Amino acid sequence: MSSVWEIGNLSVSQSNKIKDYLELPTVEEKLPAFLINGSEEGPKVLVLGGIHGCEYTSIDAAQKVGTDLIPSKVKGKVIVLPIANPASFYARSIYVHPRDQKNVNRMFPGKEDGTDAERLAYWLNEMVFKKVDYIIDLHGGDMIEALVPFTIYHVTEDERVIETSKQMASLFDIDYVIGSSGQVPGSTYGCAAEQGTPAIIAEAGQQGILSEEHSVQLQDGVKNILVSLELLEGEVKQSQSTYISVFDWYRSDFQGLWYPSVVIGQSVTKGQVLGKLTNEFGETVKEIISNTEGVVLFLVSSLAINDNDPLLAVGA
Template identity: 75%
Template structure:
C-alpha cells in the first residue's frame, strides 16, 4: 500500500479518491479538484481543464475523467483540476483573467506577488506541478475561435522529456501534432517541460460550445496516456499523425473588423491572402498574407478585433 498523497489542503490515502476544493495561497477562488491515489506505486499525473474559462469542452472532458477514476485500478496517482481558472469560467472571460486582463497560459511560471493571473500561475506551478511526473492540459477553441483539433508538446534541450511529451501528444485520435519551439511563451506545457516534466496540451472543441464528440476525443486520449505510462491497463494504439514544426500565429495591429478569407482545416500557400482588417466603415485597412504553406489550425470568428488579438494560426 502506498502513502497518503497530499497537495495543498487536499489529501487522499492509498486506494482512495478525494473530491474537494483546492486552496492556494493568495488565490481568492478555490479550485475544484479530484485526487485519486492508487493501490500500487506509480507515476503522478495531472489532468487540467479550464485554464481558459470559456473552453467548455476541455472542462467537460476533465470533469468526466475525474468522476470516472477508480483508485483501486491505478498504479500511481492522478489529480484532476477541471476548472483551473474559476474566475475566468464564471465571468465567461475570453482568453484572460477578468481582474487583470492577462492570459493565464502566458504567465507561467508566474510571480508570487504579481497580479491575479501571475499569482495563480505561480501557485499552480509551485504547489501542483511540483508533485507531478506528467502533465496533460486540455484546451479547445475559445468563445470566438474556430479550431481543428491538435496537440502540442514543447521542443526542449532535454530530449528525453521532449520524446516522452511527443509520445503523449501522439496518443489522441487527433491528426496534427505540433512541436512548439517557444512560440507560446509562458505556457503550462512549456513551463513543465523546462522543469523536466513531460507535458502536453490537447485542443478540441470550439466557439464556446460544449462538443460531446470532441470531449470524448480528449477523454479517450487521456485514458490512452494513462495506459501508456503504466498507471492503467488498456490499449495505447495511435493512428497516423501529421507532424507540425512551425506554428505560425497572426495577430491584429489595430482595432477594427476582421474578415477572414479562409476556413479552419484549409491548406494555404505561402503568400496567399488569409483575411482583411477593416475600419468601422468597412474599408480595408490591412490585408493579411500567409508567411508559409500549411494548414489553418485555428481562426478567430469574431468580427470585432482589438490590437494584439490573435487572428489565426497556420501549422506547417
C-alpha cells in the same frame, strides 16, 4: 503501510479518491479537484482543464476523467483540476483573467507577488506542477475561436522530455501534432517542460460550445496516455498523426473588423491572402498574408478585433 498523497490542503490515502477544493495561497477562488491515489505505486499525473474559462469542452472532458477514474484500477496517482481558472469560467471571460486582463496561459511560471493571473500561475506551478511527473493540459477553441483538433508539445533542450512529450501528444485520435519551439511563451506545457516534466496541450472543441464528441475525444486521449504510462491497464491505441514543426500565429495590430478568407482545416500557400482587417467604415486597412505553406489550425470567428488579438494560426 498506507501511502498518503498530499497536494496543498488536500490529502488522500492509498486506494482512495477524494473530490474537494484545492486552496492556493493569495488566490481568491478555490479550485475543484479530484485526487486519485491508486492501489499501487506508479507515476503522478496532472490533468488540467479550464485554464481558459470559456473552453467548455476541455472542462467537461477533465471533469469526466476525474469522475471516471477508479482507485483500484489505477497504479499511480492522478490529480484532475477541471476548472483551473474559476474566475474566468464564471465571468465567461475570453482569453484573460477578469480582474487583471492577463492570459494565464502566458504567465507561467508566474509571480508570487504579481497580479491575479500571475499569482494563479505561480501557485499552480509551485504546488501542483512540481509535484507530478507528467502534465496533460486540455484546451479548445475559446468562445470566439474555431479550430481543428490538435496537440502541442514543447521543444526543449532535454531530449527525454521532448521524446516523452511527443509520444504523449501522439496518443490522441487527432490529426495534427505540433512541436512548438516557444512561439507561445509562458504556457503551462512550456513551463513544465523547461522544468524537466513532460507536458502537452490537447485542443478540441470550439466557439464556447460544449461538444460531446470532442469531449470524448479528449477523454479517450487522456486515458490512452494513462495506459501508455501504465497507470491503467489496457492496450495503447496508436493514431496516424501529421507532425508539424512550425506554428505560425497572426495577430491584429489595431482595433477594427476581421474578415477571414479561409476556413479551419484549409490548406494554404505562402503569399496567400488569409483575410483582411477593415476600419469601422468597411475600408480595408490591412490584408493578412500567409508566411508559410500549411494548414489553418485555428481561426478567430469574431468580427470585432482589438489591438494584438490573435487572428488565426497556420501549422506548417
